[in-house]
Amino acid sequence: MTLHQRQWLAIASAFVVNGALYGVWASRIPAVAKTYSLEHNLLGLLLLVLALGALVSFPLAGRFSDRLGAIYMTRVTTLMKAAAIIVLGLAPNIWTLAISLFVFGACHGSMDVCMNAWAAEVEKAARKHWMSGFHAVWSFGAGLGALSGYIAVSYELSYTLHFFLAALIVPSLGLWGMRIEWTSDTSDAAPPGPLFSLPKGPLLFAGIFAFCATLGEGAMADWSAIYLIEVALAQESIAPLGLAVFSAAMVFMRLMGGLVILRLGTMWAGIASGISAVFGTGLAVGVATPMVAMVGFVFMGFGYALAMPLAYSRAGNDPVIPAAQAIASVATLGYGGMLVGPAVIGFLTSVTSLRGAFGLLLVLAIAMIVVAPLIKPTATALRDRA
DSSP states (O other): OHHHHHHHHHHHHHHHHHHHHHHHHHHHHHHHHHHOOHHHHHHHHHHHHHHHHHHHHHHHHHHHHHOOOOOHHHHHHHHHHHHHHHHHHOSSSSHHHHHHHHHHHHHHHHHHHHHHHEEEEEEEEOOOHHHHHHHHHHHHHHHHHHHHHHHHTTHHHHHHHHHHHHHHHHHHHHHTTOOOOOOOOOOOOSSSSSOOOOOOOHHHHHHHHHHHHHHHHHHHHHHHHHHHHHSSOTTTTTHHHHHHHHHHEEEEETHHHHHHHHHHHHHHHHHHHHHHHHHHHHHHSSOSSHHHHHHHHHHHHHHHHHHHHHHHHHHTTTTOHHHHHHHHEEEEEEEHHHHHHHHHHHHHHTTTTTTHTTHHHHHHHHHHHHHHHGGHHHHHHHHHHH
């Protein structure tokens, strides 16, 4: 195995862990909601608590990553997230569930920033277009987590036991895969400016594009199973497969992402992504049968797949802002959409149906087409590194 292959495998292991643990949680949301008798609006509020934990963690994780090293913090946050999902499964009441979700969200968000900063370091050193592939691996991990939910429900495992087993197995394999000699750049100096910041300049357009896509991605992660049960009238054992096929579509497109972006350019790749998201959302909302909805989920996965790889790759190679800080600023807007999305859908169900709430995703997909031409500088950044 070459050095570059070993580097890729190490970072891919981190992305699998992060995606798989989130997929495990997302696949059991119907069971958690049933246990606590959660209405849609209350479930949306709890998912917002998870999102707030992640959003608070982004800038803090960025600074710790710059100070202590991205590879070190990726390993630390791996263990933190494993512990957090165990605590989440043991929550005895709704108040402790809320606290556990905040902590789980913070650990999830922290690991996301750190592993992407590490990925940007290695991608830049290797002069390879790897970021899209890493995010494909994240989707693969999320799909595995969702598939484990299907198996757990089929064998009538409680989500508490499911979370515990996942916390033991997934990080153990991931940390083994992360064994590699790598020295991250570090800095003891506190960066100027506020702790919480949004992307500016060209990064802002990439962040907005990512926000439109990731809000939909977050909605799919946490609501696809419930959507299949309540709207498409699918059996409960089948419902976790919705996230699995959605994640599989994202894996495929992200594996093809580097080629797609180089051949089409960022603008046309972004426009094509929006068109696919519009088509997929139209199918899922307009023809809500289990099979058609899942086909729609596939096209939605194709449409959302390249948003964050484009944004993170641009941020990680910013000529002015250190990689982890730039990624944290983009994550606050772009990846924050993934975490806020589930809560937004939950709140919308209080004024319309769950099917109607998914109509928001159609509006955002159209917005992706409109914003795509404004992220053209990303294509230049990618070509400069070729």
